[in-house]
Amino acid sequence: MKKITALYRRELSYYFQSPVAYAVTTLFLLLSGYFFYNLLGYFNLESMQAMQSPMQARMLSLTSSVLAPLFGNMSSVLLLMLPLLTMRLFSEERRSGSAELLFTYPVTDAQVILGKFLAAVTVHAVMLAMTIPFPALLYHFANPEPGPILSGYLGLFLMGVAFIAMGLFFSALSESQMVAGAMTFGCALLFLVIGWMTPFVGGASAAVLSQLSMVKHLDGMARGVIDTNDLIFYLNLTLFFLFMCARVLDSARWRS
Amino acid sequence: MIEVSSLSRRYGSRDAVVDLSFRIPAGEIVGILGPNGAGKTTTLRMLTGYLPPTSGEARVAGHDVLTDSMRVRERIGYLPESVPLYRDLTVSSYLDLVATLKGMPRAGRRERIAEIVESCGLTEVFTRRIGALSRGYRQRTGLAQALVNDPDVLFLDEPTVGLDPRQIVEIRELIRGLAGRRTIMLSTHILPEVGHLCQRVLIIHRGRLISDGPPDQLQQQSGRTSSVEIEARGAGTAATAAVSEVAGVTGVEIIEERDGVVKLRVHPAAGADPREAIAQALAAAHVSLRSMTLSTATLEDVFMQLVTREEAP
Numbered sequence: 231m232k233k234i235t236a237l238y239r240r241e242l243s244y245y246f247q248s249p250v251a252y253a254v255t256t257l258f259l260l261l262s263g264y265f266f267y268n269l270l271g272y273f274n275l276e277s278m279q280a281m282q283s284p285m286q287a288r289m290l291s292l293t294s295s296v297l298a299p300l301f302g303n304m305s306s307v308l309l310l311m312l313p314l315l316t317m318r319l320f321s322e323e324r325r326s327g328s329a330e331l332l333f334t335y336p337v338t339d340a341q342v343i344l345g346k347f348l349a350a351v352t353v354h355a356v357m358l359a360m361t362i363p364f365p366a367l368l369y370h371f372a373n374p375e376p377g378p379i380l381s382g383y384l385g386l387f388l389m390g391v392a393f394i395a396m397g398l399f400f401s402a403l404s405e406s407q408m409v410a411g412a413m414t415f416g417c418a419l420l421f422l423v424i425g426w427m428t429p430f431v432g433g434a435s436a437a438v439l440s441q442l443s444m445v446k447h448l449d450g451m452a453r454g455v456i457d458t459n460d461l462i463f464y465l466n467l468t469l470f471f472l473f474m475c476a477r478v479l480d481s482a483r484w485r486s
Numbered sequence: 487m488i489e490v491s492s493l494s495r496r497y498g499s500r501d502a503v504v505d506l507s508f509r510i511p512a513g514e515i516v517g518i519l520g521p522n523g524a525g526k527t528t529t530l531r532m533l534t535g536y537l538p539p540t541s542g543e544a545r546v547a548g549h550d551v552l553t554d555s556m557r558v559r560e561r562i563g564y565l566p567e568s569v570p571l572y573r574d575l576t577v578s579s580y581l582d583l584v585a586t587l588k589g590m591p592r593a594g595r596r597e598r599i600a601e602i603v604e605s606c607g608l609t610e611v612f613t614r615r616i617g618a619l620s621r622g623y624r625q626r627t628g629l630a631q632a633l634v635n636d637p638d639v640l641f642l643d644e645p646t647v648g649l650d651p652r653q654i655v656e657i658r659e660l661i662r663g664l665a666g667r668r669t670i671m672l673s674t675h676i677l678p679e680v681g682h683l684c685q686r687v688l689i690i691h692r693g694r695l696i697s698d699g700p701p702d703q704l705q706q707q708s709g710r711t712s713s714v715e716i717e718a719r720g721a722g723t724a725a726t727a728a729v730s731e732v733a734g735v736t737g738v739e740i741i742e743e744r745d746g747v748v749k750l751r752v753h754p755a756a757g758a759d760p761r762e763a764i765a766q767a768l769a770a771a772h773v774s775l776r777s778m779t780l781s782t783a784t785l786e787d788v789f790m791q792l793v794t795r796e797e798a799p
Contacts, residue, residue: 236586244574327570331631334534335587336559483538 233337237345238352241319245353250318254311255357265303266364269296292374293453300364301382301452305444308354308390309418315353316397317411319346320479324405339479343472347398354390358383378454385451388464389444393418395471402478418444421467487512487639487669488533493542495528502528504693505542510686512638515665517684518673519789525693526673527567530641533671534564547638560589563632567643567673569624573617577608577627580616581634588635599634606630606660622653629660640664642672646679658682677789691793704788712782714752714761715741720773722748728771734758747776 245251273295280287323329332342368374397414404410425443428436440446447460488510495503503525510516518526531537533546535555544551547561572580581599590598603609606626611619616627625645632640645661646654661683664670674680680687681701689697689704697704718725722743729752730738737753754760761778768775 233587233589236583240572240575240583247574327566327568328572329570330531330536330566331564331570332587334536334559334562334564335584336556336589337587338556483536 233341234345234348237337237342238348241346241349242352245315245349250315251353251356254314254353255360258307258311258357259360261307262300262304262361262364265307266296266300269300269303292368292372293378296368297365297374297378297382298449298452301386301448302445304361304386305389305422305448308386308393309415309422311357312350312354312390312393313397313411313414313418315350316394316414317401317407319350319398320401320475321405321407321410324482325407333483339476343398343475343479347394347472350394350397351391354394355387358387358390375454378452381454381456382452384456385448385460388461388468389448392444392464392467392471395468395475399471399475399478402475402482487514487547488671489545490533491543493529493532493544494540495525495532495537496540501693503532503539503690506690506693506695507542508688508695508698510669510671512669513665513667514686515661515670515672515684516686516688517680518671518688518690519677519680520673520675520690521793522675524690526675526690527643528693529690530564530643530671530673534562534641535559536564560635561637562639562641563635563637564641565628565632565643565645567647569628571616571624571627571631574615576613576615577603577619577630578612580627581630584631585634590635598636602630602633605663606633607656621648622650622656625649625653625657626660629657633664638668640668640670642670644674645672646674646676689789689792697792712754712780714754714764714778714780716750716752716764716768716778717747717776718750718768718773719747719776720768720771722750724771725750725768725773728767728773729764732760732763732767734760734763 273290273292276286276290276295280290320329323332333339365374365379393414396417397410400413400417401407401410404413421442421444423443423445425440425446428440428443431439441463447463450457450460488508490509491507493503493506494501506525506529518529520526528537532539533544533551535551535558538552546558549557549561551558572583575583578599581603582595585595585599603612606629608623608626608630611623616624619627625648629642629645632642642661646657649657658679661670661672672683685700687697687699687701687704688695716725716729722740725748726738726740729735729750734755735752735758736755739751741749741751743749752760752764759780761780765775765778
């Protein structure tokens with residue numbers, strides 16, 4: 231446990247002593263803020279129009295018009311940003327040769343993976359926490375439901391964690407940060423859009439594909455529904471990639 | 487302390503190390519010598535548990551490197567050739583990180599690190615970033631991280647490569663100071679280093695062990711012990727005749743004869759030193775001696791000879 235903590239602190243201090251964490255967080259907040267501003271602007275317009283028609287007014291809700299789409303948009307921004315956090319984690323160790331020292335210290339692969347994984351997850355959590363002013367603003371001017379906000383954040387967090395596990399796996403696979411980042415991005419994007427095929431494949435494959443879709447699993451939570459199916463999906467995906475990462479580290483030894 | 491039996495490692499279809507066997511008792515300083523690409527680094531990587539061997543077995547500090555890797559790693563220190571340290575950390579925080587990873591208890595760690603920093607001469611750069619250090623200081627930091635857990639066995643891969651002559655001397659002094667209780671295995675392709683530091687030399691060529699013994703024994707083993715070079719004023723034939731009469735001389739050859747001065751190379755019998763006798767014989771033959779030097783075969787000669795003998799088939 232002490233060793234995991236030491237590795238965790240080393241990675242975290244790297245993130246915050248280099249421009250990486252600041253650049254990624256700044257971009258994430260700028261883009262998320264832009265989306266939030268637009269969604270709120272549209273909601274404002276709709277509210278004005280709704281003053282003329284009571285029917286339309288009843289359909290208006292902050293949850294479905296602002297929060298749910300905001301979480302959807304933020305998931306796309308995370309997709310862009312998280313590979314930048316994870317791509318160096320193992321690639322850099324292997325490129326610089328420091329892996330040779332790290333893996334001759336009495337630490338297990340699992341300890342190394344967990345230390346790095348938790349550090350990236352922490353940066354991700356900090357990033358999400360810094361968007362709390364968005365819902366706080368809503369509370370200041372209106373009265374949104376608290377449930378969907380909390381569950382939406384939970385969904386985003388879990389999705390990001392799965393992306394990070396994926397990124398760690400690809401980082402272990404390649405000595406080049408660029409390759410690791412690009413592969414993580416591609417793979418994560420595939421998980422995000424894989425559900426688009428479902429309408430025309432049909433049958434059992436459609437069911438499987440829709441279960442693999444990140445969007446489908448995030449959607450429910452963004453609307454305030456916490457389904458164990460969604461939780462288990464993200465948890466499984468995370469564990470799968472962490473496990474694969476350990477396998478890659480092990481097999482790299484035999485191949486190199 | 488290190489027991490290796492028929493250790494082999496292949497990279498794809500290429501053999502990096504073939505059927506290596508040796509035993510190193512505790513407290514010995516051993517040099518692995520070989521041309522670049524001979525398999526020195528691969529051997530060290532297998533002994534440190536970084537690379538699994540393709541076949542064969544190695545035990546370090548009493549534990550198998552493959553099945554009991556964690557126990558081995560706790561007892562060793564390793565300095566890879568490229569000295570891959572985390573450049574963004576300071577010497578202080580780096581050594582602290584390594585100490586934690588090597589499982590050192592909090593109690594007494596400060597003192598232990600201070601001791602190592604002192605003995606490695608790192609005191610004045612203790613709070614500096616490793617990336618900003620000179621090559622010599624980085625090498626010392628590398629040595630310090632290997633020593634942090636007070637290892638029984640130390641593996642050093644080319645510890646003086648890329649250093650200036652003064653730094654080389656300093657690092658050698660440092661390594662010599664570590665000897666005693668610790669077993670040290672260092673690889674190098676610089677021959678004098680072995681003579682300076684090691685009690686025993688393993689020569690590896692194309693992944694195979696071709697020689698094993700103390701540096702001075704190696705010279706005898708090569709068959710060429712020493713020769714005496716003579717410069718004298720007089721006729722070459724007279725000088726040759728006089729010298730070849732001397733007891734303990736097995737051969738004489740003329741290297742050069744010019745302006746009445748002759749240069750001879752005399753091969754004495756093994757263990758013999760006939761220099762005084764040669765001087766008297768030359769004086770008796772009325773050849774005036776100008777200079778005489780005894781040249782011992784250097785490790786370079788031995789090494790070249792062993793390597794070429796191996797290649798000859």
